[in-house]
Amino acid sequence: MxxxxxxxxxxxxxxxxxxxxxxxxxxxxxxxxxxxxxxxxxxxxxxxxxxxxxxxxxxxxxINLKLEGDLRRFNGLNIKRLNEISCHRGKRHRNSLPVRGQRTRTNARARKGTKKTVTGKKK
Structure with a gap:
């Protein structure tokens, strides 16, 4: 190996x-x-x-590329910066919602997690 x-x-x-x-x-x-x-x-x-x-x-x-730990740290710091300045993308990251404009009414299950059923909800 x-x-x-x-x-x-x-x-x-x-x-x-x-x-x-x-x-x-x-x-x-x-x-x-x-x-x-x-x-x-x-x-x-x-x-x-x-x-x-x-x-x-x-x-x-x-080679002139960021690899493994350096790249993960770089991406993590970028997301942390977006969260700190409370921009739209940072808020979406914080709430575990799609960041790039996708719809959430249906779909987005991978990002939102499993469905949470609300019982006794009246219309």
Whole structure:
């Protein structure tokens, strides 16, 4: 099992898709990293050599992206700032409602949680 930036990459996956398990790396960034390290994109994580893992680790350190903890902290601080200035988006985050203008009369169950039935409600 390969460990990069504190993340265990899954076994027996192609390296481009395994790199997307790192928070902050999508498929495009993963393909760019694999291309820069001269590793075949069809290589599985089980079949990586020590030299290839060292090259991946060096490339991840050299790349100009926020990854894992830094990115999570950055996003958390942005949400905290929105809450503190009490803007519309901050209030929506605080109340666990959709932030980007989606409707809430129906839908939005993922954000609002399970339905709470009100008993004895008269119209």
């Amino acid at each position: 390969i460990r990069l930036i504190g993340i265990d990459l899954p076994r027996n996956k192609r390296i481009e898709y395994a790199l997307t398990y790192i928070h902050g790396i999508g498929l495009t960034s993963a393909r760019k990293i694999v291309k820069n390290t001269n590793i075949s994109p069809s290589t599985r994580t089980d079949n990586l050599t020590n030299e290839e893992t060292i090259a991946l680790r060096d490339e991840l350190e050299k």
